[in-house]
Amino acid sequence: MSGKPDKVSCGIYYRHIFIHHCKMMKADSLYHLFNRGNQRQPIFFQERNYYFFLEKIKKTFVNDIDLLAYCLMPNHFHLLAITSDAFDPSSFSSRLKTMLSSYTQALQKQQHFVGSLFQQNTKKKELPDFQDAFNCFQYIHQNPLKAKLVKQMEHWPHSSFKEYFNSKPKICNVSLGRKLLDLSPNPGEFYTQSINLIN
Numbered sequence: 205m206s207g208k209p210d211k212v213s214c215g216i217y218y219r220h221i222f223i224h225h226c227k228m229m230k231a232d233s234l235y236h237l238f239n240r241g242n243q244r245q246p247i248f249f250q251e252r253n254y255y256f257f258l259e260k261i262k263k264t265f266v267n268d269i270d271l272l273a274y275c276l277m278p279n280h281f282h283l284l285a286i287t288s289d290a291f292d293p294s295s296f297s298s299r300l301k302t303m304l305s306s307y308t309q310a311l312q313k314q315q316h317f318v319g320s321l322f323q324q325n326t327k328k329k330e331l332p333d334f335q336d337a338f339n340c341f342q343y344i345h346q347n348p349l350k351a352k353l354v355k356q357m358e359h360w361p362h363s364s365f366k367e368y369f370n371s372k373p374k375i376c377n378v379s380l381g382r383k384l385l386d387l388s389p390n391p392g393e394f395y396t397q398s399i400n401l402i403n
Contacts, residue, residue: 229328231291234272234384236340239304239326240280247322248278249315254362257281257307262375264303268292272381275344275363277351282344284337286384300326338385342398350401357398368394 229235241247248254254276261283265271268291273284287296308321331337348360357365364376369391371378381387388394 229287229291229293229296230330231287232289233291234284234286234331234337236329236331236344237283237285237326238281239322242320242323244279245321246279247281247311248276248362249311253311253314256310258362258375260303260307264296264299265375269296270377270380271364272376272384273341273344273364274376275347275360275365277347277353277362282347284331284340284344284381286380334385341381341385341387342400345398346401365398 248257257276258274261271261274265283265285268288269285270288271283271285273282275282304322304326311321312318331340345357345363345365348354348363349357354360357363358369364374367373367376367378368381368387371389371391373379382389388397
């Protein structure tokens with residue numbers, strides 16, 4: 205990433221081109237990945253589905269890619285991740301495909317349906333500079349707030365916000381996220397960094 209400008213948590217950060225294939229992802233780079241339900245249908249039907257999906261994420265984002273933030277919404281998900289210098293795009297592409305396919309099969313059995321659960325391609329957007337990465341991090345955690353699912357970010361149970369706020373990492377590399385995005389380990393200061401809304 206390029207140098208760190210003054211943090212201004214406002215404005216649209218989507219200034220870069222989305223890619224659809226993992227094989228186009230590069231080593232030592234930050235990415236925003238997201239996908240939604242086919243025809244915007246729900247992808248989580250029961251509370252247990254969120255936790256099941258998180259377990260699959262944990263098995264997918266290993267070795268050559270670190271998960272920095274996530275938010276699971278009723279009909280879509282957002283992930284922020286950084287690839288290592290040993291990143292293998294073919295391996296990650298296979299793991300991601302397996303993750304979504306196996307989750308879909310489980311939900312097909314649970315909900316008694318056939319066909320696609322997710323849209324065809326998980327979108328990935330490289331975040332080459334600090335401001336875009338910082339804004340993306342905040343945008344991900346603010347999703348439930350902007351969707352009016354909760355009144356405070358920490359009340360949404362299916363995001364990584366509390367991993368940073370409470371300093372209790374579960375599946376995210378919190379220490380790396382703090383270092384890369386200049387996030388305060390102090391709960392009050394971190395909350396102040398997080399409250400400005402991203403358009």
